[in-house]
Amino acid sequence: MFELLGIPPQALFGQLLIGLINGAFYAMLSLGLAVIFGLLNIINFTHGAQYMMGAFVAWFLLNSALGLNYWWALLIAPIVVGITGIVIERLLLKRIYKLDHLYGLLLTFGLALVIEGLFRNYYGSTGLPYSIPPQLAGGHNLGFMFLPNYRAWVIVFSLAVCLGTWFVIERTSLGATLRAATENPTLVQAFGINVPRLITVTYGFGVGLAALAGVLAAPIYQVSPLMGSQIIIVVFAVVVIGGMGSIMGAIVSGFGLGVIEGLTKVFYPEASNTVIFVIMAIVLLVRPAGLFGRAR
Amino acid sequence: MRKVLLGAAAAFALTAGTAAAQGISGDVVKIGVMSDMSSLYADVGGPGSVAAAELAVKDFGGTVAGKRIEIVQADHQNKPDVGSSIVRQWIDSEGVDAVADVPTSSVALAVQQVLKDKGKVFLMSGPASSDLTGKACSPTGVHWTYDTYALAHGTGSALVKQGGDTWYFLTADYAFGHALERDTGDVVKAAGGKVLGAVRHPLNTADFSSFLLQAQASKAKVIGLANAGGDTINSIKQAAEFGIVAGGQRLAGLLVFITDVHSLGLKTANGLVITEAFYWDQNDETRAFAKKFEAVMKKKPSMVQAGVYGAVMHYLKAIDAIKTDDGKAVVDQMKKMPINDFMTKNGKVREDGRVMRDMYLFEVKKPEESKGPWDYYKQLAVIPAEEAFRPLKEGGCPFVKG
């Protein structure tokens, strides 16, 4: 039996798979960020808070009088959080489109603080319990590792969502309109398309993706007001590495960085939170627009 | 004649001087409750600690030695610099006489330093580090509720006794986590067990699956969680998911509070072995306190919050006995008086500031054993104070003689 750097290959397979699963979360979150940045030119710092809201909505639904389970949450949470996103866009974001990126970043950062603060005031900081749906409980022994069914579901589901989004934006006429609106909103407007509404809906969609990731995360991570702020900085790095606004870039670098982070956890666990930043610095210095980005 | 007068005046001045030094400064006893109000430990201490201190003042009667008692509060945000600057300001310009709670060891160490320099009382309930009565001890510091040494000993030796003689640690990569891992490892080895290895994870990690796989591969009988707060919750939750407990390995949460169990739910947390200083459902007295507390906070008290109540009460009793709020004098008095309250029986404050009290070993109930929310623990054992806490001589506290 050969070993790679002291780690048996079976263990390495397991770690790679785990990395891919974490990458699925990064991919879904950075996908939403990339869609929003692509069309609105806003770096949505509220994304982490909206991810957290998704998990909380799932918790509410389960504990409300209706007792709606995980599968309902998967459908309802993105819609509910998406609507709050639309309200935010209509009330606040649309006022700052003409300004420097910096202001969008600062405004959404402020919003994130408000949302997280409010949740913390009402639900404390320790978090709330949320169980894995019974249909997905348990797991399979793959020989090289024990794979919980839920993790397998996460990876399949998020891949489907990511590729679906990519398909809609890159391969359909709706997507073509969207992309055209990013390049030249005035011209698209002249064709009789309501660009402001398109922007609003896009923001709602991006936010909905964050909430969907939140529901996916609820059964395995803590449903806590702090869950968003812990992940958002990493997801930013993922988006930047992939290339701001690039859909495919966000997906590929999301999964890729998940794997790299997973390997770091084996060989140098202390650095696993920092490795993404090292990669970000290197990528930006070598390829300024990110791996998949076009220079604007 | 003149000499006599002068002498009388001098004598008068002298007595007046000592009287002033011994009286209540500023005609008010001011206690600053500083806690993490908004982050990791806000549910363990936080607003609940403030409520506990206020309850203690109310139960004491609102005045001590004829003077008003006042509670002020602040949020240290888990940052040592924020904590130490608030405490400085409290003492320098607001006349605060004692600081209570202060979870998070790094903040507590910074606050201890300031209070030592200024000669003010520190009633620690939240912080865990045993250094606070060891090499960083202070003549005016009282470490009330628990410490890392007690947690390590309670949980560590109990599990080895039950046959868990091989350990693997999941350690938060910071000084507190390292200390917890080291202390527990020593206990395990002393009891005849073996430590197979450890993995260090960064603070505030969301996903533990990778670390858990490494722990699983180690084949250790017990996986020791030398971390806290959200990290512990996530590791327990995900350990259940990866079938680690079902696969025969045991989890040992070294710093788990009842609020964490509440957050996990019994389905995931059952079977955990936990060392705590207090559980609300131990006897009539603890239940009575919990009822009072619940009327204000709408939830059961944690051991940290209960400890704040006990510490503030004992502090006020000491002031009442000697009619001064001078820091050193009050703590010396606190060390003379035995502690007897709802959670501590025949306890005492040791020379280095450590409160000697029994600790309890609990096991988290199965869902079917629980009668409802907060009915979580069954008591496995009482750990007598002498076994639970580090012997005085081994602490390395500079002002303890011999």
Add this chain to the structure above:
Amino acid sequence: MTNGTAKLGTWAGAALLAVAIVLPFVVYPVFVMKALCFALFACAFNLLIGYVGLLSFGHAAYFGIGSYVTAYTVKAWALPPELGILLGTAVAALLGVVFGWLAIRRSGIYFAMVTLALAQMVYFYALQSPWTGGEDGIQAVPRGHLLGIFDLNEPLVMYFFVLGIFLLGFFIIHRTIHSPFGNVLKAIRENEPRAISLGYKTDQYKLLAFVLSAALSGLAGSTKSLVFQLASLTDVYWTMSGEVVLMTLVGGLGTVFGPVVGAFIVITMENYLARYGSWVTVIQGIVFVLCVLAFRRGVVGEIIAFVQRRTVRAPGAATPAHAPGE
């Protein structure tokens, strides 16, 4: 710059100095010292964003390393405070040379991200190295005697020492902005290709400004570690970088006094809101949102704009939102 604002600037400067001298007798000195350290930090940050147009999201690195180096050298090597501060500033400047050399190749949001990434590495280093004391930081740093004469443990002596350092830093920034060098920087901010075509090696100018900003941030951090007698991870964490952005934004980007006013407002808010516990972040968030939506020029920027509207009624005097003049 109009005559009116120039005069206003001089008067405001004189008034602020008078306030600074009286303040420690009225307000708690440590609080004012803290605010002064952060004011210097914000001014140093503003040098980059306000006058070169580069948003750094990693200034905590220089602030933090200055703080750590000073705390360590003063405590472990028993250096006198002035040497410790000098050393802290020098190390921060050195770090600024390396990071600046890497980062100035990029601009806009990419510049912000590179600086953030580099700063996170410094944070990791501070967390892992044995000499920085992990999350406990370096505690109980002695303040010592300035030049062997003045006892810095006296609050007022310490205060005027800090005030002196702040004024020195502020003066350096002021001179820089109004020198020919500063004018080139502003030219780069407004139109970099044009500055290049005029024959300026803009990269050298940007690097020099970056290093100066890093060094002064280090100076602020060094001083802070003596004031609080503590250097900790908070100083190097990314939230510290965010805080300095907030201060500068609240006060007014690209204004001389803006960062000072902003730092005082933010520090005061943190100080007096601390007792409201968990509502602090909510209030801070609302301030952020309001600033971006309604007071983009910041407190000082709005005042300048108001004075300009009053004195110059001529049309076309409106200033761009991100640079309300000096």
